[in-house]
Amino acid sequence: MNATAQTSTEVRGAAVRFDHVQKSYDGITLVVKDLNLDIAPGEFVTMLGPSGSGKTTCLMMLAGFEPATHGEIFLNDKPINNVPPRKRGIGMVFQNYALFPHMSVAENLAFPLEIRKLGKSERDAKVKRALDMVELGAFGNRRPAQLSGGQQQRVAVARALVFDPDLVLMDEPLGALDKQLREQMQYEIKHIHESLGVSVVYVTHDQTEALTMSDRVAVFQDGVIQQLSSPDALYESPQNSFVAQFIGENNKLSGKVTARNGNLCSLTLDDGTQVEAEAVNIGEPGTRSTISLRPERIELQPSESRDNVVDGVVKEVLYLGDHLRIVMSVAGNDEFIVKVPNGGRNTVPVEGEVYKLGWSAIDAKALDPVT
Amino acid sequence: MSASTTASSNSSISGSADPLTKDGQPLKRSLARALRREKLRALFLIAPLLIFILISFVLPIGDMLFRSVENKIVEDTLPGTVRALASWDADSGELPDEAVFAALADDMMLAQEVKIHTRLGSRLNYDQPGISSVFRKSGRKIKALDNETAQAGFIAIDPAWDTPDAWTALRSMAAWPGKFAATAQSWKNWEAWYLSEEKEALDPTTTVPHGFTYAALYHDLASMPASDITALANSKNTTAVALFKQLAGKIDTIGNDDFKAQFADIDKGWADIDNWQAIQRLSPRIVDSYFLAAIDAERTSEGIEQKPDNERLYLKLFVRTIFMSLIITGSCILLGYPVAYLLANLSVRASNMVLILVLLPFWTSLLVRTSAWKVLLQQQGVINDLLVWAGVINEAGRLVMINNMTGTIIAMTHILLPFMILPLFSVMKTISPTYMRAAKSMGASDSLAFWRVYFPNTVPGIGAGSILVFILSIGYYITPELVGGTTGVFISNRIAYHISSSLNWGLAAALGSILLILVLALYWTYDRIVGIDNVKLG
DSSP: OOHHHHHHSOOOOOOEEEEEEEEOSSSSSOSEEEEEEEEOTTOEEEEEOOTTSSHHHHHHHHHTSSOOSEEEEEETTEEOTTSOGGGTOEEEEOTTOOOOTTSOHHHHHHHHHHHTTOOHHHHHHHHHHHHHHTTOGGGTTSOGGGSOHHHHHHHHHHHHHTTOOSEEEEESTTTTSOHHHHHHHHHHHHHHHHHHOOEEEEEESOHHHHHHHOSEEEEEETTEEEEEEOHHHHHHSOSSHHHHHHSSOOEEEEEEEEEEETTEEEEEETTSOEEEEEESSOOSTTSEEEEEEOGGGOEESOSSOOSEEEEEEEEEEEEOSSEEEEEEEETTEEEEEEEEEOOSOOOOOOTTOEEEEEEOGGGEEEEEEEO | OOTTOOHHHHHHSOOSSOOBOTTSOBHHHHHHHHHHHHHHHHHHHHHHHHHHHIIIIIHHHHHHHHTTTBOHHHHHHSHHHHHHHTTOOGGGSSOOOHHHHHHHHHHHHHHHHTTOHHHHHHHHHHHSTTHHHHHHHHHHHGGGSOOOHHHHHHHHHOGGGGSHHHHHHHHTSTTTTTTTHHHHHHHHHHHHHHHHHHSSOOOTTTOOOOHHHHHHHHHHHHHSOHHHHHHHHTSSOHHHHHHHHHHTTOHHHHOOOOHHHHHHHHOGGGGOHHHHHHHHHTOSSBOSHHHHHHTTEEEETTEEEEOOGGGOOHHHHHHHHHHHHHHHHHHHHHHHHHHHHHHHHSOHHHHHHHHHHHHGGGGSOHHHHHHHHHHHHSTTSHHHHHHHHHTSSOGGGOOOOSSSHHHHHHHHHHHHHHHHHHHHHHHHHTSOHHHHHHHHHTTOOHHHHIIIIIHHHHHHHHHHHHHHHHHHHHTOOHHHHHHOTTTTOOHHHHHHHHHHTSOOHHHHHHHHHHHHHHHHHHHHHHHHHTOGGGOOOO
16 A cells, blocks of 8 residues: 555545456356456556456456456445446546547536536535546536547546545556657556545556556456566566566576576576576476566676676667667577667677676576476 | 738738738739639539539429419410500409400400410419409400401591501501500511411511501500690601591591400400409519418408418418428337437347348338338228237227328338438447446436437437438328328328329429428528537438
8 A cells, every 4th residue: 555645535445356256258268267356445456468368357347337257346345246337336437538528528527426416516516626636627618529638538537536436447548648648647647546545446558557557466368367466576576477578578588497496596598508597486397487587687798797697699789869779699589688778888789799698696587387 | 020021921920911922922812723723623523413413403493493483474475465454453443444455355366376375264263263264265256356446447537547558657666666565566466366377477568457456556546645646747757647647636536346345245254353453463474472372372452361261271281291290200210219229239240130121111112111001001901900809999990090190100100210210320320338338337327327428419310310301201292192191191292283283383383492491491490409510411
């Protein structure tokens, strides 16, 4: 839980629990396979995954638009499988905002309040507060079509929050915005979450979004949560190579485990090179494993002695301003990437030359046991 | 801005002066020139279509609508009478004077010769029932009219009046088309009559006109003050001078056949002031009589009045047409909306299937579909049989569902339903299902979400469908004709009757014009209330 939420307002967010939830549309394949997920009150949880991974289905089950095929979803410890969407009291931001085109911005915001039969003055006050929160106080009389994409997005957020729900669901809300606006909105949504203390379940396929905003990220693949942890843990210690690959950039080296000593292990790569790696998830010595290695943790021509030093042939050098991106051939991997920060005095590697590469054993994660 | 501002900087600043191009030309003119070629090219490309539409569509419809006010026939058939009648005071309570009857005799002589008097009779009969028989009868007996008294009177004063020279001299006078207008008209009639009778153009050097022309001359002279005749006697034409010197002071001795009495003998209709009022009323080439008839009004001596209740027909039909069209539009909305909703929310495969079912009626003949309704709805038909069999109604209580309003409404709703479904469908397809989800996530019940969120977004489709269905149904003809009986017919059926049976095209055109104006007015109202931009036709 983050500290700001607790200090600024009392936590009013709802707790959500998925208990062995399964979902199938056609009775043949499971889109969601045995989902177990606990979301604490006031937490910002992101469901991250490629399209078709089941993350949006989970969100729709939580919102009540799709029934769970098996298992139970709890909201504040009450089962909600048989509660219709309108009685769940969950705010929702849709992918294309779903602002009602025939109503003005203020009418859109007043809609959930009218349904809750709030008086006119109370309604107006809440609408004004919600619009001020997203800095659109002057736009109440506009039609959604008269607003820019970013403004529509903010109205959608305001509408999802205006009736003070304990839980807000967001279904790829920033997908239609350009890059700069998307980054700005990420911060705004994060700040709104922090100041209101509601629980947020956020669905996206954009890993940057997931890392910037979330308290915890659930990485989905094939209807299964591959890993559920905080953004830094997700990046620093991925539990399998799918997560490592999906979050940030990643080099793969495959080989055979030769020995295990504590939390480290030794491997023999396919070309015979010996390397040390952190034993995150490996089998018995003799089984195969994949090492995952971040490109920015590799040092070109290491000055001091490193746990691992191997030779690599430079294949291509790309100049990207703040860093150099070098594609190399290392231990049988022809797409081995090394990022060298641009310190201003680097010597640019020459294509076709052999260079030494070094990295620490704990930066190399041995994953994916194959038995 | 200083006075020395260059053209280029001027063009970039939105000042008071028009922006200029680099070489100092006004930017607007430059742009127009650059676009002109394109425009001409585009015009050239669409020219064949434009001309085709103009010739095959705009012109015939324009001509047809113009018939609603056009009324050449009276003046073309009775030119002299119309001219003479212009000065008659219709409210005087007296018949027109002898000069008018003389002109009528003259005009009728020619009209019966070229056989157009019965056509005029039919035309006048639309506004003055009974007058056509007056014309028919007069045409038969016109040749028997005594007409030579005036001729004999002229010759008695001066035998020269029996020579073609006298007429040549008369016709060459400056006063001929003015002071002798009636005579000049009569001469024209005589020429036309001669051509028709003798099959050759008359030779004015060898012939003198018939008695009617002498009668016209007599009336022209009789209506002139004596000083005018003295003045004519002083003109430059020697033959004419001689003739008019002889005439001076002796006009009264010429005498005249009493055409008024003779016409009254032929048919007492000529002694009826109403008939003469009708002729005078319908003399102009542009008249409003068809439009008045189309709204059940007539022009009487007291001005425009509504016809008595038992003669009113068209207003009632217009009201019925609009009323039934509204009911049909309403039923189409009620029946079409759920179907369109289904179409928009089914899977593509299933919705294509349903769409085919919707369009299927288009592929069968209208007559077949309408006749099928007859089979279903008639008193010995399927529905009545089923109801009787089920015991809902008894034998005596069989429902009358065809050849009345009900039949027309049922059959036309069925026929026009696709025109409502298709625009509705195209609008509903564009409404994202997330709107409904969003409404529900905010706490709205299904029905509230529908009425507050879904329905308002389908209004453009309802508008488009309603305009289509209403305009189609207001002018519909064939279905009401087949299943409408007497109580379920539309104004179009009356138009068709006047086009093909009564041949009163003017009235048909007037009814059609009113229908057109009505539709345009409704369209305008719709635009003001709903806004035509809110209509999506697909």
